[in-house]
Amino acid sequence: MGKTRRYGDAVAHSHGLREAPMLVSTSPGAAAMAVTKIVVGHDELGMKAQIPPQDAFSAALYLTDVPYNELWRRRRPYLKQGYAANALRVVHLEDELSTYVTHPHTALSFYIPRASFDSLNGEDGRAPASIVCSPGIIDPAMAHLGRALLPALERPNEASALFVDSVFLAVLARLMSSYGGVSAAAAKRAGLSLQQERRAIDYLTAHIADNVRLADVAAACGLSRDYFIRAFRRATGLTPHRWLMRFRVTQAKETLRSSNLSLAEIALRCGFADQSHFTRVFSSSEGISPAAWRKRHSE
Numbered sequence: 001m002g003k004t005r006r007y008g009d010a011v012a013h014s015h016g017l018r019e020a021p022m023l024v025s026t027s028p029g030a031a032a033m034a035v036t037k038i039v040v041g042h043d044e045l046g047m048k049a050q051i052p053p054q055d056a057f058s059a060a061l062y063l064t065d066v067p068y069n070e071l072w073r074r075r076r077p078y079l080k081q082g083y084a085a086n087a088l089r090v091v092h093l094e095d096e097l098s099t100y101v102t103h104p105h106t107a108l109s110f111y112i113p114r115a116s117f118d119s120l121n122g123e124d125g126r127a128p129a130s131i132v133c134s135p136g137i138i139d140p141a142m143a144h145l146g147r148a149l150l151p152a153l154e155r156p157n158e159a160s161a162l163f164v165d166s167v168f169l170a171v172l173a174r175l176m177s178s179y180g181g182v183s184a185a186a187a188k189r190a191g192l193s194l195q196q197e198r199r200a201i202d203y204l205t206a207h208i209a210d211n212v213r214l215a216d217v218a219a220a221c222g223l224s225r226d227y228f229i230r231a232f233r234r235a236t237g238l239t240p241h242r243w244l245m246r247f248r249v250t251q252a253k254e255t256l257r258s259s260n261l262s263l264a265e266i267a268l269r270c271g272f273a274d275q276s277h278f279t280r281v282f283s284s285s286e287g288i289s290p291a292a293w294r295k296r297h298s299e
Contacts, residue, residue: 021153026213031115050098059110060089061146070100086143089135133179158273162241165214192235196221256294
């Protein structure tokens with residue numbers, strides 16, 4: 001990786017975690033968000049390397065209790081406290097920051113460039129001047145969003161771009177409405193026109209075998225990503241990711257019933273990462289494995 005690094009990745013490296021799992025949004029260039037799972041063991045305790053300053057926010061969501069932690073700014077400690085599980089800490093990276101780590105713990109490190117908020121700003125013309133919250137605040141909504149990403153962080157290569165982008169947008173909206181001085185009611189609530197809904201569904205069905213990007217579906221409808229996901233959910237009752245997963249399962253059932261293709265072939269044809277991914281999603285949706293479903297419906 002070059003000189004410019006995502007903060008989540010730099011945090012992992014500063015802790016000596018060379019293979020920390022990371023998810024990155026599909027937003028272009030400077031607007032790309034990232035989240036990294038940080039697992040600190042006894043070997044990673046102590047003073048960490050400084051993070052270069054940049055116009056971005058770091059949101060740390062602690063998944064386990066941390067009795068004591070120090071955040072340093074300009075080579076001096078300025079935030080010394082402990083954090084409970086599900087606690088949130090948001091800081092702006094305008095100064096060189098470093099951390100003194102005293103206890104093993106697990107956390108999610110969100111890297112959020114200021115430009116990321118443009119995806120929310122496009123439809124209502126409002127963006128936060130800053131993100132300010134009490135360090136260590138327990139935020140159940142952020143905890144829910146962060147933990148929803150854990151399965152994807154276990155298998156980053158299988159992660160749906162639609163799902164990751166949807167969660168990232170929800171994180172942005174939560175931070176803006178709760179800590180950025182922008183009311184959630186400021187966001188527009190209009191749905192899709194019939195033509196836009198048809199375009200979205202046509203795009204999703206035409207790309208069933210692809211790792212669809214939220215930005216591409218929104219562009220097909222002439223909308224920003226954030227406005228599109230809210231409008232699509234209002235129109236269909238589902239997020240684009242959930243709608244596509246349902247459609248993939250429906251198509252898989254039809255293929256199971258009407259063909260002799262192997263499960264691995266059906267998985268790839270219907271847009272699943274592999275047979276294992278196909279089996280997990282199908283079983284979760286139908287309460288039965290694809291093989292058992294095929295056998296039941298062939299009798």
